[in-house]
Amino acid sequence: MSLDIAALRKEFPMLQRQVGGKPIHYLDSANSSHKPNCVIDTMSQFMREGYAPIGRSSYTLASEASTTYEAARAKVAHFINARSPREVVFTKNATESLNLAAQSWGRANLGKGDVVVLTHMEHHANIVPWQMLAAEKSLEIRWVPLTADFQLDLTSLDSILRGAKVFAFTSMSNVLGTINPVRELCDAAHRAGAIAVVDGCQSVPHMTTDVQAWGADMLAFSSHKMCGPTGVGVFWAPEAMLDSMPPFLGGGGMISDVRLDSFTCAELPAKFEAGTPPIVEVIGLGAAVDFLSGIGMSEVRRHEIELTNYAYRALKDRYGDDITIHGATNPELRGATFSFAFRGVHPHDVSQVLDQHNVYVRAGHHCAKPLMRLIGANATARASMYLYSDENDVDALVDALDDVSSIF
Amino acid sequence: MSNLEDLYREVILDHYRTPRNKGELPPPATCTEGSNPLCGDEIKIFLDVSDGVVNDVRFTGHGCSISQASASMMTAAVKGKSLDDVRAIARRFKQLMTIEEHDGSAPADVKLGDIEALQGVVKYPVRIKCAVLGWNTLLEGLATAQA
Numbered sequence: 168m169s170l171d172i173a174a175l176r177k178e179f180p181m182l183q184r185q186v187g188g189k190p191i192h193y194l195d196s197a198n199s200s201h202k203p204n205c206v207i208d209t210m211s212q213f214m215r216e217g218y219a220p221i222g223r224s225s226y227t228l229a230s231e232a233s234t235t236y237e238a239a240r241a242k243v244a245h246f247i248n249a250r251s252p253r254e255v256v257f258t259k260n261a262t263e264s265l266n267l268a269a270q271s272w273g274r275a276n277l278g279k280g281d282v283v284v285l286t287h288m289e290h291h292a293n294i295v296p297w298q299m300l301a302a303e304k305s306l307e308i309r310w311v312p313l314t315a316d317f318q319l320d321l322t323s324l325d326s327i328l329r330g331a332k333v334f335a336f337t338s339m340s341n342v343l344g345t346i347n348p349v350r351e352l353c354d355a356a357h358r359a360g361a362i363a364v365v366d367g368c369q370s371v372p373h374m375t376t377d378v379q380a381w382g383a384d385m386l387a388f389s390s391h392k393m394c395g396p397t398g399v400g401v402f403w404a405p406e407a408m409l410d411s412m413p414p415f416l417g418g419g420g421m422i423s424d425v426r427l428d429s430f431t432c433a434e435l436p437a438k439f440e441a442g443t444p445p446i447v448e449v450i451g452l453g454a455a456v457d458f459l460s461g462i463g464m465s466e467v468r469r470h471e472i473e474l475t476n477y478a479y480r481a482l483k484d485r486y487g488d489d490i491t492i493h494g495a496t497n498p499e500l501r502g503a504t505f506s507f508a509f510r511g512v513h514p515h516d517v518s519q520v521l522d523q524h525n526v527y528v529r530a531g532h533h534c535a536k537p538l539m540r541l542i543g544a545n546a547t548a549r550a551s552m553y554l555y556s557d558e559n560d561v562d563a564l565v566d567a568l569d570d571v572s573s574i575f
Numbered sequence: 576m577s578n579l580e581d582l583y584r585e586v587i588l589d590h591y592r593t594p595r596n597k598g599e600l601p602p603p604a605t606c607t608e609g610s611n612p613l614c615g616d617e618i619k620i621f622l623d624v625s626d627g628v629v630n631d632v633r634f635t636g637h638g639c640s641i642s643q644a645s646a647s648m649m650t651a652a653v654k655g656k657s658l659d660d661v662r663a664i665a666r667r668f669k670q671l672m673t674i675e676e677h678d679g680s681a682p683a684d685v686k687l688g689d690i691e692a693l694q695g696v697v698k699y700p701v702r703i704k705c706a707v708l709g710w711n712t713l714l715e716g717l718a719t720a721q722a
Contacts (some may be wrong), residue, residue, distance in 0.1 A: 515614060515639035515705065516583075523579050526716070532615040545615035546638045574583055 170462065170470050172557045178203040178458075179555050192526045195343050197369060197504040197551030198390045202455075206394060209454035210447050221446055222420060222437070236446055240436070241454025246456045246516070247386065248377040249403055254559035256402040256409070256439040257449050261368045262292040264387030264402035265335075267439065268364050269296035270406070271415040272315065272385070273333065282331040284361065286311040286319055286347075287339040289543055291534040293366040293387075295337060311336070313541060314428040317343045317494045330396035341492035342533045342542075342549065344475075344504035362408075368392060372459075372553070373502050375469040384408055390448065395455035399448040402439065409435050413466040416441040418469040459554075467554045471503035474552055478561045482507070485565050491571075493542055503556070506533070507549035509568060512575045514548040520574060521548075524567035526560075581695035582639065582702070590689075591640040596650035598633045605720045609712030611704055616642050621714045623721040627658050634709060641693070641702050646709030648690045658717060665710050672696065672703050 177180050181201040184191055193201060195198055202490060213235065221236045226355040237252065250420045258264045259569035273296075277283070281321035283306055284295045301308050309327050312324055314320045316341075328334060340348050349365060351394055351487040355361040365377060371386075373395035386403040404412070415433055418441035431440040459467065475498040482490050491508040495501045509517055514530035528550045532539045539545065550564055599606075600621035604687070610617045618636035622629060632650045649668075653661045667685040671694050696706045 236699075382680070513639035515641070515702070519582070519699070519702070526609065531613065539615065545617060574579065575588070 169473070170466055170554065172555065175210045175462075176281075176555050176557070178205070180204065182206070182555060185424060187527050190523075190559075192332055192560040194526060194528045194550040194552060194556070194564060196553035196556065197392070197549065198529050198551055199397070199500075200372065200394050201555065202396065202451075203394055203458050205458050206396065206454045210396060210451040213450050214447055218447070220443065225509050227481075229529070230299065232446065235450055235453075236444075239449045242453045242456040245373070245399060246455050246460060247401075247403060248378065248379050251406060253406055254403055255443050256404075256436045258400040258402050258519045259398065259438075259445070260400035261366065261387045261389040261401070264400050265292050265364070265366060267387050267415045268335070268387065268401050269300045269437075271412045272362070273300045273306075274298070275411075275413050277332055279302055279304055282307045282309055283333040283335065284309045284311060284328055284331045284356075286293050286344060286541065287313050288319070288343065288538050289335075289337055289535065290319070290341050290366065290368070291536070292368075293337060293364075294537070297333075297449065310537075314536075316496075317345055317542075318500070319345075319347055319352075321348075321355075324352075325353050325358065326487075328361060330354055331356075331359050331361040332467070333364060334359070334361045334368065335364035337366040337369065338371075339373070339502050339504075340494070340535075340538070341369050341407065341504065342506050342538055342547065344369075344501040344551075345494050346374075346501055349383065349574045353384075356384075357382065367403070370503060371503065373464075373471055375464040378403060378537075379414055390452040390455065393455055395452035396448045398445045399452050401452075406435060414438055414441070418442045420444075441495075445536045448457055470554055471552060471556075472555055472557070473497045474561065475501065475503045475505075477558055478503075478550070478552070478564075479543060481561055481565045482568075486510075486568065493547065503553070504549065504551035506546065506549045507544070508547060509571060510575070514544075514546040514569045516575060517548045517571050518567075520551075520571045524563060524570065526563050526567045528564070578608050578698065580639055582699060584688050584692040584695060586692045587640065587644040590644035590647040591653060593681070594634075594643060594647040596633050596647065596654065597635065599635060600633050604631070605716055606714050607716035607719055609665050609708055609715065611638075611642070611708050613619070615655075616705065616708055618642065618644075618646055618712055620709065620716045622713075622716045624658070624717070628654050629656055629658065631659055632713075638708065639702075639705050642705040643695060645690075645693055645706045649709045649713060650714060652688070653668045653713065658721070661713075661717065665714055668693075668710055669707060 219232040221233040241252045353363040364385040367388040372390040390399040421441040518530035604623040616638035621633040623631040
C-alpha cells in the first residue's frame with residue numbers, strides 16, 4: 168500500500184503556507200526538511216510542561232526530563248539499528264560529528280604519512296575536517312574518482328585504499344542523489360585495515376539505516392534533514408570504538424572527576440556530550456524518529472523512487488536535451504535529489520525565476536566544490552524531494568521552467 | 576511577474592547576452608580575481624592603468640546574468656575615465672546597491688546611466704552580492720594597479 172501523501176502533507180504546517188496567495192512547492196529538502204506537527208508539538212509541550220535541565224539535578228522534573236532525553240537517544244539507536252543507546256552521541260549537527268571523528272579518533276590514531284581516503288562526491292563537511300587534520304599531522308589524502316555518470320569508480324578502490332587508516336565517504340551524494348554501496352565500501356575499508364566513516368546526512372532521512380548490516384565504524388547525520396529540529400546532530404560508533412577515543416570537547420557533563428592537575432571522563436555517551444546539550448531539540452528529534460518509524464522507511468523510499476521516476480520523465484518529456492540531469496538515470500540507484508542544467512541559463516537565474524512561481528530549489532555549489540569542478544560547473548540548480556513531496560510539486564517545477572525559457 | 580521584469584530589465588539581459596569588454600589584457604595590465612564563495616561565481620578583471628587613467632579594462636568569468644551584466648556595464652562605464660572618476664562611479668554604484676541611507680561620500684552629480692537599471696536587484700538581497708562582485712574586484716584591481 169502506498170503512502171497517503173495528501174494526508175501526510177496536512178501534518179506539515181509549513182506546506183500549508185501560501186506566498187502571494189498561492190501554494191509553495193518546497194524542493195529543497197536535501198538542504199533541510201520541514202517539520203511535522205508531532206515534532207513541533209512535542210517540543211512546544213516539553214518546553215511548556217516538562218522542561219528542566221537534564222543529568223545533573225535530582226528533583227522530580229529534572230529526573231523526568233533526563234528520562235525523556237534518554238528515551239530519544241534510545242529511539243535514535245533503534246532507528247539506525249545500533250547495538251545500544253550508549254553508541255549514540257548527540258552533537259550540534261552532522262558537521263560537528265565529522266569533526267569529532269577527525270579530531271578525536273583521527274588526532275589519536277593518525278600520524279605523519281598516514282592515509283585518509285575520501286571520494287570526489289563528498290560534502291565539504293567530510294573534506295575540510297580531514298584536510299585540517301592532514302595539514303597538522305602531515306597526512307596524505309587520496310580520492311576515489313567518479314565514473315562518467317557520477318557513480319563512485321570502484322575499479323581501483325583496493326589499490327587506493329592500500330595502507331589507508333580511514334575511508335570516509337557519503338552514503339548518498341547531496342548534489343547528485345547517487346546512492347553509494349555502503350556495505351561494499353565498509354568491507355573494502357576493512358580489507359585495507361582502515362576504519363569506515365559514513366556521512367549519512369542524505370540517506371538516513373530517506374531510507375532504512377542499519378549500521379550493523381553496513382559494518383560501519385562511524386556514522387554522522389543531522390536531525391534537521393529528517394523532520395527534526397535544527398541544532399542537533401548524531402555521531403554513532405560502536406562502544407569499543409567510543410571507549411578507545413579521547414574526548415572531543417571538554418567541559419561539564421563529560422567528566423566523572425576533575426582535579427587541579429587532571430580529569431577523568433564520564434561513561435559513554437556523556438563523555439562526548441560536554442556542556443548543556445540541545446535538550447529540547449534532542450526530544451524533538453525523538454519525535455521525528457517516531458514519525459518516520461510510524462510511516463516506515465521502506466515506504467518513504469518507495470514513494471521517493473516513484474516520485475523520482477515521475478520527475479525524471481516529466482522533465483525529459485517536456486524539455487528533452489534542453490535539460491541535463493546529472494547522475495544516474497535509474498531511480499533505484501539514486502535518491503530523490505537531482506542537480507540539473509537548463510538551456511545554459513545560470514542556476515541562480517533559474518532559481519530566481521522558479522521562486523516567482525513559488526518553486527523553491529537551491530542554486531549554488533551545494534558545499535561540494537570538488538564535485539562541481541568534475542561536473543564542470545560553478546553551480547547547479549538542485550531540486551530535492553522528500554516523503555511529503557508530490558506530483559504537484561514536480562508539475563510546478565516543470566511548468567515554471569517554461570518561464571525561464573521565455574526570459575532568457 | 577512585474578517583479579522579475581524589474582530585476583531582469585532589457586538592458587541587463589542585453590549586457591548578459593552580449594557582454595562588452597569580455598576577454599583578457601596581456602601584461603603589464605594587472606589581473607585581479609574575485610569570487611563569490613557562496614555561489615561559486617568567479618571573475619577576473621584586467622586593468623591597463625597609466626597616468627591616473629583607466630586606458631582599458633576587460634573581464635572574464637562565470638556567473639549569473641546579474642553578475643555578468645553588472646561587470647559588463649562596469650567596464651563600459653569606467654573605460655577611459657580618470658581614477659578619481661572611476662572611484663566616484665564605484666562608490667555611487669555601491670550606494671545604489673544598498674538599502675541604507677547614503678552617507679554623501681559620493682557626489683550626487685555622478686551619473687550611472689544604464690547602470691541604474693540594476694537598482695531592481697536591491698529588492699533581492701541575495702542577488703546584491705552578484706551585482707557588486709565585478710565592482711569590488713575592480714576596486715581591488717585599482718589598488719594593485721596603483722601599487
